[in-house]
Structures are given as C-alpha cells and as structure tokens.
Amino acid sequence: MAQVRQLLAAGADLPGESPRRDAEVLLGHVLGKSRAWLYTWPEQTVAAPLAAAFGELLTRRRSGVPVAYLTGRREFWSLSLQVSEATLIPRPETETLVEWALQLPLPAEAAVLDLGTGSGALAIALACERKAWRITAVDVSEAALAVAAFNVSRLCPGRVSLHHSDWFAAVAQRNFDLIVSNPPYVESDSEYLRRGDVAFEPRSALVAGSTGLDDIRQLVDRAPHFLRDGGWLLLEHGHRQAGAVRELMQEAGFPSPQTRCDLAGHERVTGASTPSKSS
Template identity: 55%
Template sequence: MSSVRDLLAEGSMLAGDEARREAEVLLCAALDKPRSYLMAWPEAEVAGSLAQRYRHWLLQRSKGVPIAYLLGTRDFWSFSLQVNEATLIPRCDTELLVEQALALPLSDTATVLDLGAGSGAITLALAMERPRWCMLGVERSEKALEVAVANARQLGLERVEWRLSDWFSDLAGRRFELIVSNPPYIAEQDVHLDTGDLRFEPRSALVSGSDGLDDIRSIIAQSPEHLEAPGYLLLEHGFEQSGAVRALMTAIGFSNVASYKDLAGHERVTGGLWSGMAR
C-alpha cells in the first residue's frame, strides 16, 4: 500500500512548473481531503482503490487532459461549477465581466441576457449577486445547456431562465437592459489552440473566423434590436482585440465605450451604452 508521500512523488511524471501543485490537487480530490492533510500526514497509507483513481488521473493529466475535466468541477466567483468536455472551462479572467456588470447603474429588477452561457458561470454569478434581476442564459449547444441547468439547480438558482438559441436567433421581440457575453474570440490559425487546455475544449466555443472577431461582430450588430434604450452591452475578448471591439461598438452608435483591464493589466472586457441612436 502506498503512502501520501509516495503518491505525491509519482506526480513527478507531470510536466511544468505546476506539477507538484497539480499532483496535490488530484490527490486531495482522490482522498476527499484538504491540502493540509497531505502536509500533516505524509506517511498515511492510501487505500488501493483511491490510489488507483489518483494514478489514472495522473496519467490522463500527463497527456494534457485539463484537471477541470478530470474532476468535473471548476471554481468560479464564489461557487463551484460542474464542467465537462461540452463546456469551456471557466477562467478567472471572466470574473472581470461579472464585476463590470455588477458596477452598472441598472434597476433592481433588470432584465439581463447572457449569450453563450456555457456552464452558466456568468449567468449564475450575476443571479447570485442580484437575486431580483431577471436572468436569461442562452446557449447553442444542447449538451452545454444541460450542464448550465444542472449547475443552476445545484446552486438553488432555478429561477434563472435558459434557452437553446444560436445567439439571438430564438429571441425575437425580447429586449434587455444588459447583454453580456464571453463569445468565441480566437482566430482560426492561432497557434495557442494546439497548446494547454485549449486542445481539449470545444472548438466551437473558442474559434471565430480568421481574426477571431466574427461572433463579436455579429453580437454587436444585432444587439441594438435586443437592448432597451438605454441599455448596456459588455463583451469579453482577447487581450489584443480591445481597440477593434471599441471601434465596432462606436461605429454603430454605442456611447461611453470603454475597455477594462484584468489583473494582469490586459484589456479583456469592453462595454458601451445604447441610447437608441444608430449612426
């Protein structure tokens, strides 16, 4: 029977600077113990079935499979979400989008649309922080939408509305005080698609044309038909796309267009105000 120390040593099969931390995360999950347990009880013997589960995860991780997919969960905002291969893995960068949405001067009962909800991360974070907002999460992948609905149920946020729709295609006549989206924004030939976790995430949720802006263009162009006047649009995008996104929004009549920086100092979110005055 192997000890905690022995199993952590086996984590050396993982590559990169995060190998030790990743081995600890996987072993904690296999044992259902906090990290402090690993530090306090390195000689503790581990049952064979738990060691086998850990070693299976190590092998999969050594092949690049994201930890979030191995464990089936990912922390976001103040909660944990179910994730799988049908959804993007929520990232801390996206919390900036949530923060900027919460900072807007919206009514207590604002109508809010999240386009491309995925696992439901943005929709559910906003619903949790603003219980009286009328939230609608839209997703074009049926399998991803099933994950979002399950996450809402797990968090006790079943009042959130969900709809299967390709962006605005099934939202005729609906208008909102705020539209948020973390759409696909990676260019088709971007070399990063063949690295890291991106290799395993759904391409349809990542890639958007030759410059990565096809879906952003579509959302910006169609959003005035679905925004109250006044109403707001907030978009997450690539760290080198902020100028292009600001130009697209300004060109069709959005005002107060601005970009916001993430913790690394990159402009990751751009938003603007729609007053009903198209150019």
C-alpha cells in the same frame, strides 16, 4: 499501500506550471478530501483501488487533459462549477466582466441576457450576487446547457432561465437591460489553440474566423435591437482585440465604448450603453 506523500511525489512530472498543485487537486478529488487534509496527513495510507484511480488520473494529466476535465470541477467567482468537455473551462479573467456588470447602474430587477453561457459561469455569478435580477442564459450546445442546468440547480435554483439558442434566436421578442457574453474570439490559425488546456476545449466555443471577430461582430451588430433604452453590452475578448471591438461598437451606434483590464493588465472586456432617449 502507498502514503499520501508518496502519491503526491509521483505527480512531480505533471505538465504545466503547477504540477504539485495539480497532483494535490487530483488526489483530493479521488479521496474526497481537501488539500489542507493532504498537508495535515502526509503519512496516511491510501487503499490500493484509490491509489490506482489516482494513477490513472496522473496518466491522463500527463497526456495534457486539463485538471478541470479530470475532476469535473472548476472554481469561478468563489463558486464550484461543474464543467465537461462540452464547455469552456471558466478562467479568472472572465471575472472582470462580472465585476463590471455588478457596478452598472441597472434597475433593481434588471433583465439580463448571457449569450453562449457554457457552464453557466457568468449567469450564475450574477444571479448569486443580484437575486432580484431576471437572468436568461442561452447556448447553441445542448450538452453545455445540461451542464449549466446542473450548476443552476445547485447554486441558484430557479434564478436563471436556460434556453437552447443560436445567439438571439430564442429571445427574438425580448429586450434587456444588460447583455453579457464571453463569445468565441480566437483566430482560426492561432497557435494558442494548440497550447495547454485550450487544446482540449471545444473549438466551437473558441474559434471565430480568421480574425477572431466573427461572433463579436455579429453580437455587436444585433445587440442594439435587444437592449432597452440605456441598456449595456459587455463582451470579453482577446487582449489584442480591444481597439477593434471599440470600433465595432461605435459603428453599431454605441457611444463612447470603454475597455477594462483583467488582473494581468490585459485589455479583456469592452462595454458600452445604448443612448438614453431621456438624456
């Protein structure tokens, strides 16, 4: 039987920037152990069926399949989320949007809408931080909604209302204090679509026309009809799209839109509030 250290060494040729870490995550997943356990017990022998299962995961990873899809898990905002090939893989840059949302001067029981929720990452992170907020999350993909429902049931049961919807269709008669979204924003001919994990993620959650702005333009144009007086809209976008998104917001009647950078220093989230009638 192979030892832990031998199995990890077999993953040295994995693609990507962190082959050792990926091998550790995959072996830990197969064994049901933490990475710390792997460090502590490198001489531990692994039963043949488990070693074979690990070998199969290495083969799939070598073909490019994302680690998150192989394990069915990805951490976001310190939460372990289930993911599948029906959802985008949550990324650290999206936490910029969560941080901004939590800093807004919203009512204690704010009504919040997450458009295109996918795995539920944004809605669940906000629900875990603001237990009194009334959060609605929608997605056009029923498969993605099933993943989001599982995550809600584990992490914040009863605190996020999920709906099958093409953007605002299921909330036509409602108004919100905050609308958030990580919509599709990649150009249809972008090289980015053929790189790394992105090549395996659902195109419908990535691509938004030739400029990457088709969905953002629709959300910005329609959001004022669903926001309360002084309500906020926060949108994630590509790191070269901030100026265009600010311009779209201004054209839609949002005064003074602002942009925040992610941890890599890229302009990542743009937001603005509707004019307050009391001001």
